[in-house]
Amino acid sequence: MPFKQKGFTLVELAITLVILGILIGGAIPLLSALIKQKKRSSTISYMEDVKKAIINFSEIHGRLPFADRNGDGIEDGNTYSGLLPYATLGVRPVDSYSRRLKYELNRSLGSDRYTTCNALKNGISGDPKVVDANGSSKAFSVSFVIVSAGARDADMDGNVFDKITSGSYTGDNTNGRPNYICHPPTNGFDDIVIYAGPYEIYSKICEFVNVAVNNKSNKTIYIYDETHGIDIGRLSSGRSGIYQVLSGTRIEIRSGAHGGGSIINSDPPTPIIVAGRGITINLESETGGRGKPPGSIFPPIRPPRPIRPFR
Numbered sequence: 066m067p068f069k070q071k072g073f074t075l076v077e078l079a080i081t082l083v084i085l086g087i088l089i090g091g092a093i094p095l096l097s098a099l100i101k102q103k104k105r106s107s108t109i110s111y112m113e114d115v116k117k118a119i120i121n122f123s124e125i126h127g128r129l130p131f132a133d134r135n136g137d138g139i140e141d142g143n144t145y146s147g148l149l150p151y152a153t154l155g156v157r158p159v160d161s162y163s164r165r166l167k168y169e170l171n172r173s174l175g176s177d178r179y180t181t182c183n184a185l186k187n188g189i190s191g192d193p194k195v196v197d198a199n200g201s202s203k204a205f206s207v208s209f210v211i212v213s214a215g216a217r218d219a220d221m222d223g224n225v226f227d228k229i230t231s232g233s234y235t236g237d238n239t240n241g242r243p244n245y246i247c248h249p250p251t252n253g254f255d256d257i258v259i260y261a262g263p264y265e266i267y268s269k270i271c272e273f274v275n276v277a278v279n280n281k282s283n284k285t286i287y288i289y290d291e292t293h294g295i296d297i298g299r300l301s302s303g304r305s306g307i308y309q310v311l312s313g314t315r316i317e318i319r320s321g322a323h324g325g326g327s328i329i330n331s332d333p334p335t336p337i338i339v340a341g342r343g344i345t346i347n348l349e350s351e352t353g354g355r356g357k358p359p360g361s362i363f364p365p366i367r368p369p370r371p372i373r374p375f376r
């Protein structure tokens with residue numbers, strides 16, 4: 066019997082190709098959407114890591130890093146808006162779209178721990194400001210902001226960063242003025258904005274303690290913050306006061322202003338580094354030694370623990 070070879074007819078082949086075409090045609094957009102989503106989520110993850118690195122930097126240095134002005138990844142002094150200083154922070158240089166992040170820090174958080182913590186304690190203001198579409202349409206000041214341009218120049222204005230100019234939530238990520246805009250992607254917007262409010266930094270780097278001073282001596286005294294070179298209080302004879310100082314500050318009780326005069330006897334004696342918890346400093350009349358004066362208006366507080374390194 067002659068062998069009959071089985072195979073596809075031309076019609077069967079054509080049908081198969083059409084089906085394959087439909088399947089592939091459907092799979093390509095799906096695959097493309099998956100790749101887009103993957104790039105977006107990995108960029109968000111990268112930015113969260115960057116945010117942690119910036120906060121860690123502030124814990125160590127008592128200030129936020131400056132921005133990178135010249136593109137080498139290293140912070141440039143007094144540069145508050147520019148590129149992320151990735152080399153200073155030790156993070157990857159670019160996001161998943163192979164672009165550097167934009168970075169801006171608050172003007173009052175770039176000098177030292179004392180200035181930074183006082184600014185945070187008193188409430189920061191000014192740039193950078195953010196409008197977050199998850200909340201109020203009113204812009205608010207933040208400690209710092211990092212911005213990824215996302216996949217493209219979605220609003221087609223020639224700048225890969227985008228702006229939203231109408232609706233409840235508006236802002237401009239090309240320059241952050243009047244504010245940055247944190248918003249879900251739309252046809253004309255695909256940037257990613259992550260920021261840190263004041264308390265995220267404050268809780269990490271700032272610890273204030275109360276220093277109570279009873280001046281039972283017969284002279285005016287000055288409570289001098291020797292660490293930062295400023296008088297934090299002045300008490301005439303018989304007066305008392307409570308002062309908030311940054312943990313780790315060295316305090317002196319002096320007879321003259323601005324570190325002048327001499328250190329006055331007190332209990333406990335100064336200079337003293339206040340750290341960890343509050344302290345009461347008592348002064349008696351000059352002939353009275355260093356014992357606690359009767360009738361001190363503040364209850365005695367145990368002496369401070371030794372200064373701890375900031376972590």
Ligand SMILES: [Ca+2]
Nearest residue numbers: 133134135139
């Ligand atoms: Ca630089």
Ligand SMILES: [Ca+2]
Nearest residue numbers: 214215217225
């Ligand atoms: Ca964009």
Ligand SMILES: [Ca+2]
Nearest residue numbers: 224225226227
């Ligand atoms: Ca744009």
